[in-house]
Amino acid sequence: MDPMTTPAAHAPRAPVTxxxxxxxxxxxxxxxxxxxxxxxKKVAPATEAKVQDAIRVLGYRPNAAARALKLGSSETLGLxxxxxxxxxxxxxxxxxxxxxxxxxxxLVLSNSDGNLAKERRNIRNLAxxxxxxxxxxxxxxxxxxxxxxxxxxxxxxxxQERDAPGFNSIGVDLAAGARIAVQHLIGHGHTNIGLAMGxxxxxxxxxxxxxxxEALQEAGLPEGPIVYSAFTRPGGYLAGQRLxxxxxxxxxxFATSDMQGIGLLRAIHEAGLAVPGDMAVASFDGSAESEYSxxxxxxxxxxxxxxxxxxxxxxVGASRGEKPRHRIFPTQLHVRQSCGCP
Amino acid sequence: MDPMTTPAAHAPRAPVTxxxxxxxxxxxxxxxxxxxxxxxKKVAPATEAKVQDAIRVLGYRPNAAARALKLGSSETLGLxxxxxxxxxxxxxxxxxxxxxxxxxxxLVLSNSDGNLAKERRNIRNLAxxxxxxxxxxxxxxxxxxxxxxxxxxxxxxxxQERDAPGFNSIGVDLAAGARIAVQHLIGHGHTNIGLAMGxxxxxxxxxxxxxxxEALQEAGLPEGPIVYSAFTRPGGYLAGQRLxxxxxxxxxxFATSDMQGIGLLRAIHEAGLAVPGDMAVASFDGSAESEYSxxxxxxxxxxxxxxxxxxxxxxVGASRGEKPRHRIFPTQLHVRQSCGCP
DNA sequence: CTAGGCTATTGACTCGAGTAGATCCCGGTG
DNA sequence: CACCGGGATCTACTCGAGTCAATAGCCTAG
Numbered sequence: 001m002d003p004m005t006t007p008a009a010h011a012p013r014a015p016v017t018x019x020x021x022x023x024x025x026x027x028x029x030x031x032x033x034x035x036x037x038x039x040x041k042k043v044a045p046a047t048e049a050k051v052q053d054a055i056r057v058l059g060y061r062p063n064a065a066a067r068a069l070k071l072g073s074s075e076t077l078g079l080x081x082x083x084x085x086x087x088x089x090x091x092x093x094x095x096x097x098x099x100x101x102x103x104x105x106x107l108v109l110s111n112s113d114g115n116l117a118k119e120r121r122n123i124r125n126l127a128x129x130x131x132x133x134x135x136x137x138x139x140x141x142x143x144x145x146x147x148x149x150x151x152x153x154x155x156x157x158x159x160q161e162r163d164a165p166g167f168n169s170i171g172v173d174l175a176a177g178a179r180i181a182v183q184h185l186i187g188h189g190h191t192n193i194g195l196a197m198g199x200x201x202x203x204x205x206x207x208x209x210x211x212x213x214e215a216l217q218e219a220g221l222p223e224g225p226i227v228y229s230a231f232t233r234p235g236g237y238l239a240g241q242r243l244x245x246x247x248x249x250x251x252x253x254f255a256t257s258d259m260q261g262i263g264l265l266r267a268i269h270e271a272g273l274a275v276p277g278d279m280a281v282a283s284f285d286g287s288a289e290s291e292y293s294x295x296x297x298x299x300x301x302x303x304x305x306x307x308x309x310x311x312x313x314x315x316v317g318a319s320r321g322e323k324p325r326h327r328i329f330p331t332q333l334h335v336r337q338s339c340g341c342p
Numbered sequence: 343m344d345p346m347t348t349p350a351a352h353a354p355r356a357p358v359t360x361x362x363x364x365x366x367x368x369x370x371x372x373x374x375x376x377x378x379x380x381x382x383k384k385v386a387p388a389t390e391a392k393v394q395d396a397i398r399v400l401g402y403r404p405n406a407a408a409r410a411l412k413l414g415s416s417e418t419l420g421l422x423x424x425x426x427x428x429x430x431x432x433x434x435x436x437x438x439x440x441x442x443x444x445x446x447x448x449l450v451l452s453n454s455d456g457n458l459a460k461e462r463r464n465i466r467n468l469a470x471x472x473x474x475x476x477x478x479x480x481x482x483x484x485x486x487x488x489x490x491x492x493x494x495x496x497x498x499x500x501x502q503e504r505d506a507p508g509f510n511s512i513g514v515d516l517a518a519g520a521r522i523a524v525q526h527l528i529g530h531g532h533t534n535i536g537l538a539m540g541x542x543x544x545x546x547x548x549x550x551x552x553x554x555x556e557a558l559q560e561a562g563l564p565e566g567p568i569v570y571s572a573f574t575r576p577g578g579y580l581a582g583q584r585l586x587x588x589x590x591x592x593x594x595x596f597a598t599s600d601m602q603g604i605g606l607l608r609a610i611h612e613a614g615l616a617v618p619g620d621m622a623v624a625s626f627d628g629s630a631e632s633e634y635s636x637x638x639x640x641x642x643x644x645x646x647x648x649x650x651x652x653x654x655x656x657x658v659g660a661s662r663g664e665k666p667r668h669r670i671f672p673t674q675l676h677v678r679q680s681c682g683c684p
Numbered sequence: 685c686t687a688g689g690c691t692a693t694t695g696a697c698t699c700g701a702g703t704a705g706a707t708c709c710c711g712g713t714g
Numbered sequence: 715c716a717c718c719g720g721g722a723t724c725t726a727c728t729c730g731a732g733t734c735a736a737t738a739g740c741c742t743a744g
Contacts, residue, residue: 015414015494015730017729017730017731018730018731019730027693027694028693028694028695029694029695029730029731030693030694030695030696030732030733030734031692031693031694032731033731033732033733034693034732034733036731037731037732040732040733040734041691041692041693041733041734042691042692043692043693044691044692044693047692047693059492061466061469061470061493062470062730062731063411063470063472063729063730063731064470064471064472065407065408065410065411065416065471065472065729065730065731066407066411066699066729066730066731066732067730067731067732068407068410068699069405069407069408069411069698069699069700069701069729069730069731070698070699070730070731070732070733071699071731071732072357072699074406074407076450076471083436084426084432084435084436084439085429085432085433085435085436085630086432087427087429087432087631090426090427090428090429090432091427093426093427093451094425094426094427094453097426097451097452097453098453101452106450106452106467106468106471107450107451107452108418108448108449108450108451109435109439109449109450109451110439110443110448110449111436111439111440125448126448127403128403128404128406129406129418129448130405130406130407150401233630233633233634237634262631262634263634265634265636266634266636266638269636269637288427288575289429289604289631291575292575292579292604292605292607292608293635293636294607294608294611294635294636295611296608357700359699359700359701360700360701361700369723369724370723370724370725371700371701371724371725372701372702372703372723372724372725373722373723373724374701375701375702375703376702376703376723378701379701379702382702382703382704383703383721383722383723384721384722385722385723386721386722386723389722389723404700404701405699405700405701407699407700407701408699408700408701408702408729409700409701409702411699411700411701411728411729411730411731412700412701412702412703412728412729413701413702413729414729
């Protein structure tokens with residue numbers, strides 16, 4: 001440390017700019033830029049050393065706002081999710097942040113709390129902040145593309161099963177995933193399989209419902225009871241209570257999210273039934289929580305990390321003029337014990 | 343091209359600037375600023391109407407980067423957490439985002455993944471991005487304040503039990519919370535209470551360990567076995583296996599986080615024991631997951647929303663020159679069933 | 685010894701918005 | 715009629731960094 005006097009701890013230190021570095025190093029400001037950005041012109045090694053030194057001594061950090069202004073890019077991506085405290089979105093956010101950080105982008109997070117007006121506000125807000133792209137996990141199943149269009153930012157629709165022409169979108173093959181899970185349940189000998197379906201504002205039927213139905217039909221089984229409720233733990237709990245009380249009580253249930261699966265388990269336990277003995281369960285998402293429930297949930301895993309990377313790549317590609325596209329990823333069944341496997 | 347047809351959907355529309363608005367409205371750029379910011383000078387109502395009109399027609403959005411450059415503030419806060427997919431931090435992030443949004447701030451999220459080097463990088467990165475403040479949930483229990491000092495940004499240390507002079511910090515009374523939980527367990531008649539302690543890089547003892555010990559001493563009970571492991575589900579699982587195998591197996595366990603509590607439950611279930619019959623459990627945090635485990639966990643709830651608000655307020659206060667301070671919040675015991683209550 | 689050809693460096697302009705200071709225009713006074 | 719007050723508006727500079735065109739050295743070939 002400097003043996004001389006240290007400056008007062010809380011003196012409002014003026015921010016160090018490129019000019020200060022230039023003066024200290026005895027060069028022009030242009031050279032400082034060239035050193036910092038390694039280009040676009042070369043700098044003599046000796047000069048570079050002087051500049052690096054000055055940067056270190058003064059503790060210079062380029063002002064990101066100035067940079068963003070000049071370059072027209074803030075190196076920032078926006079992520080809009082319904083609720084970050086939902087484990088699935090938390091997982092997703094983490095993966096997105098990782099992918100973005102790898103490419104030098106920062107991530108601005110905002111929650112829409114299942115509220116369309118808030119979702120719109122958030123998008124507009126991000127647009128005003130000059131983010132380079134928006135990743136939107138809409139509260140709607142058919143998001144209102146208008147806001148995105150008028151905001152005129154590259155965007156990716158997440159969790160999107162169907163193609164929205166002119167937009168990047170990313171999703172998983174819901175139907176195939178659900179089918180595989182229900183088939184697995186059928187493989188355990190179940191003939192009456194219920195569905196705890198998440199509610200969903202859309203005209204078209206959710207792929208998970210389709211997959212459930214298909215698997216049943218293929219096996220020549222009748223449709224089990226369906227209960228619609230929120231994609232949440234309480235939603236699953238409620239669905240569980242209803243399903244258990246239904247006239248033709250199923251012996252297995254497929255839940256359209258892990259959160260519902262968790263809620264389901266609670267309802268079943270409270271009814272004094274055993275899982276998977278009295279009631280088998282399988283769910284959808286593949287979150288960490290599903291691994292540590294009791295019993296551990298057999299679940300359809302979404303390739304979250306891969307999807308996040310693809311989403312970020314699509315955004316970065318869009319700013320380079322690439323065409324928007326719709327990508328669907330495959331899921332994978334994670335067999336644990338709630339289905340009846342040992 | 344036909345001038346009447348709409349422009350090609352993906353024509354790289356040039357961004358609308360203040361100048362465009364000024365030209366369209368037939369005024370100077372200064373007036374546009376005055377209208378947008380409602381000051382610092384007055385504008386005649388008629389002129390204002392013209393400008394508002396132009397803004398609407400052209401779809402003008404002020405460039406946040408330019409604004410940030412000129413004003414030296416980006417209206418942005420940074421949040422650094424070890425891992426957003428940990429439910430506790432997810433919950434916290436949500437609360438922080440809410441509080442920040444209420445005050446017009448956006449939130450930049452970054453994960454440090456329990457990696458000190460990454461934590462430092464993230465902080466520096468945020469500093470370069472001119473965030474107005476940083477909320478830091480450090481991976482260390484005694485964060486290296488040096489980075490924050492040299493970065494010279496207002497900051498708040500989260501989850502901080504002890505006072506770091508010159509820094510804002512926010513935490514809960516860990517010892518008191520742990521004590522209350524252990525006392526509750528004692529109230530159920532347990533005399534051998536184990537501790538699943540999260541590992542913690544610090545010289546001093548974690549408050550939760552202190553609280554556990556105090557409660558035992560006060561009741562004249564001997565210390566039960568302690569197992570140290572990560573603050574995670576697998577950490578708790580491991581701790582559970584060890585505690586169950588220990589020579590003087592306890593009849594109740596206090597876990598220092600909900601995640602550990604969840605892991606504990608799994609280990610106990612796998613051993614074929616009943617909770618709370620054979621083994622009672624209580625944990626710490628109050629996350630949503632603890633409510634839906636089986637059985638639901640009795641846990642010490644942290645006032646996450648209040649703390650988040652206080653943290654954001656401290657940051658905003660700091661930019662106004664307020665003195666840094668250390669605040670400790672009380673916890674509250676949430677009695678559910680894992681402790682033995684009906 | 686000078687022209688030519690390099691390379692390293694610099695000066696100066698730019699991005700878009702905030703705002704101080706100058707200017708303009710109007711009605712009202714003396 | 716000249717002058718002044720005062721509100722409305724405009725001109726011009728600023729923030730910090732990127733980068734191009736111009737320049738200053740300097741070495742070598744002729």
